[in-house]
Amino acid sequence: MIRQVLFTEFLKLRRSKITWLSLLAFSLVPLGGGLFMWIVREPGRAAKLGLLGTKASFVGLEATWAGYFGMLVQAVGIVGMLLLSVIAAYLFGREYSERTAKNMLALPAGRHWFALAKFCVALAWFGAIIVFCLAESFAVGALLGLPGLTAGIAARGIGEVLLASGISFLVMPVTAWIATLGKGYLPPLGFAILTLLLGTILGATGWGKWFPWSIVPLFAGTAGPRAETLAPASLVVVVLTFAVGVVATIVQYRWADNTQ
Amino acid sequence: MNDLAIRTHSLSKRYGDVRAVETLDLNVRRGEIYAFLGRNGAGKTTTIRMLLGLVRPTRGEVEVLGRRIIPGESSVFRRVGYLVETATAYPNLTVEENLDIQRRLTSAPKSAVSDSIDRLRLGPYARKRAGRLSLGNLQRLALARALLHAPELLILDEPANGLDPAGIVEIRDLLQTLSTRGGATVFLSSHILAEVAHLADRIGIIHEGRLCEELDRAELLAKENPSVELVSSDNDRATALLEAAGFARIEAKDGLLRIFDAPGREAEVARTIVGAGLDLFSLATVKEDLESYFLRRTGGLAS
Incomplete structure (x- = not known):
């Protein structure tokens, strides 16, 4: 049955504009990173074009592959968490907004399969975007002629982008649960903004490694000094967050009244 | 085999202080057309949602085709077709694709999609996106979805919603045929009482969450109150x-x-x-x- 449910969940995305819009939006991340690299490398020309404000500062940023990957990890960490919230809101919230949940939840397939299939679709959707983003990054970096590309730096860069994406994905199920709880698009989007703000604030305190939505900003380096490695406690927190989110979504599908 | 397609016992649902359904005892026999009448807010849709396991009863129990319905119960719905409240579909998918979802998840044969399209006269719209259908055709799509897997029991909430007079007669005839020739049980709620009078073997009237009267056709005729x-x-x-x-x-x-x-x-x-x-x-x-x-x-x- 999971095969059929998975097929239908992918089918529901057909002709959906949001898949392409999300790809288009995320494709700006490597382009934006590339622009910064160019500005760092060519500050004089950037200033003439008005791209560099007199007070703008890129202290510590180098126009190298390592610097470019560092920027990508930051951008993927933050934009990725937001994008995953949009994906969760769409996959889980649209069934309520379009009032199709009542059809879906009375079908002769276990409700947990629908929840799990939607998570699989989210993983495939986000994964495809990340792969595209990585490919685009290499193209942008090559076009800019960034120096210092070695197999080790490339592997490390790819690994860190994938790790940031993976942590972002692990905290996403809670947003999916909020979408099923709030029965629509808006509650998960509101929740995403709230957790992004809280994550950034708590990331700057000593509590960051315990708060799931601070762990990505800490790892990406957008909430203070970058954590080069993921603390074991943080790994446990994000894995637990994932488990709680998945179970809560399944329980919500299975037990909650559907009155829409 | 249990001769009841639907049985509810002391079925009740409260939303806070609001009693949506109160101690409802329904017995719908296999093969009959049972019309469930009630004014807006009487408790019809809440009852239908409880029959489909979409809403948990506060008290009481539901049996559908001999299986007790608990939240998340799914296997029995392979034998049930349903339309709950307003007709809805995935707007970015075509009529065919919407029906294909139902076909796959009810393990119906591939031909069921085209059969269902023909039966509900949706041929000209088969490749049209559901989001661009008229209200009447969206209702036909919802009915096609409900009938696609040849269910033993049809639970239909306002099946004639949005249909023109010819469409109403067509659906009435279709339901009658499914019941008399196919042996399907039809449980429907409706506001179009003239249609129900023509169609139903039995009628239950729900008011303020309670079943206030149940009549069979003979009793209905006797109640004509000349x-x-x-x-x-x-x-x-x-x-x-x-x-x-x-x-x-x-x-x-x-x-x-x-x-x-x-x-x-x-x-x-x-x-x-x-x-x-x-x-x-x-x-x-x-x-x-x-x-x-x-x-x-x-x-x-x-x-």
């Missing part, structure tokens, strides 16, 4: 004359006299009035239709 209605030049005097002549059940309303014990004695009524020198403008024997009966039972005529 009366003689007349308009005279002086209805007050006519009432006095008729009472003097032995007619006891007379009701005056809106310039009309209704005499419930007069059917079969129309000539006597006419003689009594005309013989007293009053003008008789009209006189007719009328039967109460289901709509009037329903409104009277649910207090709708009070307004």
Whole structure:
């Protein structure tokens, strides 16, 4: 049955504009990173074009592959968490907004399969975007002629982008649960903004490694000094967050009244 | 085998202080067409949602095709087709794709999609996106989805919603055929009482969450409550004359006299009035239709 449910969940995305819009939006991340690299490398020309404000500062940023990957990890960490919230809101919230949940939840397939299939679709959707983003990054970096590309730096860069994406994905199920709880698009989007703000604030305190939505900003380096490695406690927190989110979504599908 | 397609026992649902459904006992026999009537907010849709496991009862229990329904119960719904409240579909998918989802998840054969499209006359719209369908065609799509896997039981909430008169007759005939030839049980709620009167083997009337009456076709016919209605030049005097002549059940309303014990004695009524020198403008024997009966039972005529 999971095969059929998975097929239908992918089918529901057909002709959906949001898949392409999300790809288009995320494709700006490597382009934006590339622009910064160019500005760092060519500050004089950037200033003439008005791209560099007199007070703008890129202290510590180098126009190298390592610097470019560092920027990508930051951008993927933050934009990725937001994008995953949009994906969760769409996959889980649209069934309520379009009032199709009542059809879906009375079908002769276990409700947990629908929840799990939607998570699989989210993983495939986000994964495809990340792969595209990585490919685009290499193209942008090559076009800019960034120096210092070695197999080790490339592997490390790819690994860190994938790790940031993976942590972002692990905290996403809670947003999916909020979408099923709030029965629509808006509650998960509101929740995403709230957790992004809280994550950034708590990331700057000593509590960051315990708060799931601070762990990505800490790892990406957008909430203070970058954590080069993921603390074991943080790994446990994000894995637990994932488990709680998945179970809560399944329980919500299975037990909650559907009155829409 | 249990001969009941649907059985509810003391089924109740509360939302806070609101009693949506109260101790509802329903017994829908296999193969019959059961119409569930009620005014807006009477508890019809909540009941249907509980039958489908979409809403948890506060108290009581539901059995569908012999299986007790608990939240998340799914296997029995392979044998059930349903349409809950307004017709909805995935707007970015075509009619065919929407039906294909149903086909895959009910393990119906591939031909079921085209059969269902033909049956509901959706052929010209098969490749059209559901989001671009008219309300009537969206309703047809929802019905096609409900019928696609040849279910033993159909639970339909307002199946004629959005259909034109020809469409209403078409769906009525289709449901009748499914019941009489296919042996399917049909449980439907409707506001189109004239259609229900033509279609249903039994009717349940729900009011303020309670089943206030259940009638079979014979009882329904007996409840037609015939009366003689007349308009005279002086209805007050006519009432006095008729009472003097032995007619006891007379009701005056809106310039009309209704005499419930007069059917079969129309000539006597006419003689009594005309013989007293009053003008008789009209006189007719009328039967109460289901709509009037329903409104009277649910207090709708009070307004």
